[in-house]
Structures are given as structure tokens and as C-alpha cells.
Amino acid sequence: MPRAIWSGSISFGLVTIPIKVYPAIKQKEIKFNLVDKEGHPIKYKYWCEEENREVPKDEVRKAFKISKDKYIIIEKNDLEKLKLKTTKTIEIIEFIDISQIDPIFYETAYYLAPSQGGEKAYFLFAEALRLSNKAAIAKVVMRNKEYLVAIRAYKKGLVMHILHYIDEIRDIEEIPELKTLIPLKEEELKLAQALIEKLTEKEVDLSKFKDTYTEALKKLIKAKIEGKEFKIEEEKPAEEAKSLMKALEESIEIAKKKKKAEAKA
Numbered sequence: 344m345p346r347a348i349w350s351g352s353i354s355f356g357l358v359t360i361p362i363k364v365y366p367a368i369k370q371k372e373i374k375f376n377l378v379d380k381e382g383h384p385i386k387y388k389y390w391c392e393e394e395n396r397e398v399p400k401d402e403v404r405k406a407f408k409i410s411k412d413k414y415i416i417i418e419k420n421d422l423e424k425l426k427l428k429t430t431k432t433i434e435i436i437e438f439i440d441i442s443q444i445d446p447i448f449y450e451t452a453y454y455l456a457p458s459q460g461g462e463k464a465y466f467l468f469a470e471a472l473r474l475s476n477k478a479a480i481a482k483v484v485m486r487n488k489e490y491l492v493a494i495r496a497y498k499k500g501l502v503m504h505i506l507h508y509i510d511e512i513r514d515i516e517e518i519p520e521l522k523t524l525i526p527l528k529e530e531e532l533k534l535a536q537a538l539i540e541k542l543t544e545k546e547v548d549l550s551k552f553k554d555t556y557t558e559a560l561k562k563l564i565k566a567k568i569e570g571k572e573f574k575i576e577e578e579k580p581a582e583e584a585k586s587l588m589k590a591l592e593e594s595i596e597i598a599k600k601k602k603k604a605e606a607k608a
Contacts, residue, residue, distance in 0.1 A: 345365045345366060347363035347364060347365055348364055348365065348366060348453075348485075349363070349364040349483075349485050350363045350364070350458060351364075351430075351431040351432055351433065351483075352431070352432050352433070352458075353432075353435065353455070353468070353479075353481075353494070354432045354433065354434055355434075355435035355479070358468075359464075360457070360461045360464045360465050360468060361457065361459070361460060361461035362433070362455045362456060362457060362458055362461065362501075363455070363456045363457075363458055364453045364454070364455060364485075364503065365453060365454045365455075365456060366453060366454075367451075367452040367453050367454045367502060368451055368452060371554060371557055372557070373557060373560055373561070389403055404416045404417070404418065405417045422487055430484045432483070433481045433482075433483040433492065433494070434481055434482050434483070435479045435480070435481040435494075436480050436481055436482065437479075437480050438475075438477045438478065438479055438480070439477065439478055439480060440476065440477060440478075441476055441477065441478045441495055444478065444493055444504075444506070447507075447512060448506045448507050448512070449504050449505075449506065449507075450504070450505040450506065450507055451505050452502050452503065452504050452505070453502070453503045453505070454497075454500060454501070454503075455494065455500065455501040455502070455503050456500065465500075465501070468501070469496045469501050470496070472494070472495055472496040472501070473496035477495075478493045478494060478495040479493065479494040480492070480493055481493075481494060490505050490506070491505075491506045491507075491508055492504060492505055492506060493506055530588070531587055531588060531591065534588065534591035534592060534595065537591075537595055538591055538594050538595050538598060541595055541598035541599060541602065542598050
């Protein structure tokens with residue numbers, strides 16, 4: 344059962360909807376502990392090089408570096424003075440068509456659920472967003488940071504996407520390999536489009552994609568626990584490089600055969 348990580352309200356115009364925020368993403372990453380070569384656990388310590396001593400956790404402070412060896416300490420009560428309107432309210436700024444948000448701006452997602460007494464306004468808002476195919480652009484403060492977010496209808500409720508601010512996105516022109524465009528032949532482009540068409544599915548089914556690396560890692564850990572040798576299939580050697588045209592043509596033929604085999608199955 345997921346736990347709410349934030350509670351407050353959605354506000355737009357004179358409408359206020361009390362809500363709770365739940366994580367929408369489950370992290371499946373297998374976490375490792377650090378040990379020495381004998382397998383003894385290693386602990387992190389806060390160490391002050393200036394005084395050559397370990398610093399107790401209750402003495403640790405946040406600080407902002409202003410010069411080589413000078414820091415300004417920011418106390419907890421300093422941060423509490425920043426009582427922005429968005430600290431307990433998701434303040435909606437405007438509504439836009441969902442298609443206007445480029446996927447590069449999406450960071451992570453949270454589910455929004457109604458708090459007691461806000462159910463009717465919540466579901467009314469969700470259905471209005473669904474029917475209009477709109478997203479609400481808003482701001483909210485969570486974990487000492489003000490986020491830009493997009494709220495949209497999702498299945499039976501609402502999902503809130505944390506968005507990157509525009510100055511957090513690198514300009515693609517900074518990438519040196521993309522400064523020079525390579526001329527393309529029309530026949531190459533047509534073959535590439537044909538290959539894409541052959542590999543296009545009518546409906547997306549993300550359930551067929553598995554995290555094969557994590558599954559292999561679990562098998563490795565199980566083998567280690569049982570004292571068995573872990574074996575993995577060797578990768579087939581890469582084929583000799585082909586011309587782009589030949590590679591596209593052969594790929595289309597392979598895709599055709601795969602489609603026929605799937606149709607018969």
C-alpha cells in the first residue's frame with residue numbers, strides 16, 4: 344500500500360480541491376551495500392578535515408559555497424521562512440493542450456488522490472480535463488524545492504508530472520556531433536520509412552517488455568547464495584558491416600518474415 348508523501352490542495356480561480364500526492368513510479372533497481380574485501384559492512388561518516396574529527400549528525404548543516412574556503416550556513420528555520428503560496432497549494436497558472444508539452448520536459452510522475460471532502464470536486468476536475476484533452480500547468484513546493492508541474496487526467500484519476508524548467512534543458516546545439524548535418528539520399532530515406540512502417544504495431548503493449556538486466560542480476564545473486572556457477576549465453580558475434588542501403592533492405596525482409604510468422608501463430 345503506497346503512502347502519501349504530500350498533502351495540500353489544488354487551487355484555480357476560486358476552486359480549491361484538497362488532495363494527497365502518491366508516488367506513481369516503483370523503483371525496481373537492486374541496491375548493493377558497500378563492504379570491504381572481507382565482506383564487512385562499511386559505514387559512511389561525516390568527517391571534518393579542518394578539525395580532523397568525525398562530526399555528529401546533529402551538528403551537520405546545509406551551506407552555500409561563496410568562495411574557495413567560505414560557506415554561508417543555511418539553518419532549518421531559515422528555510423521555513425520561505426513560506427511561498429505553493430508550499431501547501433498546487434497553484435494552477437494556466438491550461439494547455441497536452442500535445443504542447445515536449446516529452447523532454449517530463450521528469451517523474453505522481454498520482455493525485457482526493458482528500459476527505461474533496462471527492463466531488465476532484466472527479467469533476469479530472470473529467471473536465473479528460474473531455475477537453477487539456478493539462479494544467481502549476482507550481483508546488485515539495486522537499487524544499489519549487490517544482491513546475493503538469494496535471495492531466497489519467498485512467499480514473501489525476502497524474503502530476505514534475506517538469507524540468509526551460510533552463511535545465513541543455514540546448515541541442517551544444518552537442519558537437521550535431522553541428523554538421525549529413526546529406527541524405529531519397530532512396531535511403533524511403534527504405535528507412537518502409538522499415539519503420541513494417542515494425543510499427545497497431546497498438547502499444549508495454550507489458551511485453553521486461554527488464555532483462557535486473558532478471559539476470561537476480562539469477563546471479565541466487566547462484567551466489569547457492570554457491571553455484573553463474574553462466575550466461577555468449578552474444579553472437581556481430582555481422583560484418585553492410586552498406587546502409589543493404590542493411591535497410593535486409594531489415595525490411597526480416598521484418599516481413601517476422602510479421603508473417605506472428606500472423607500464423
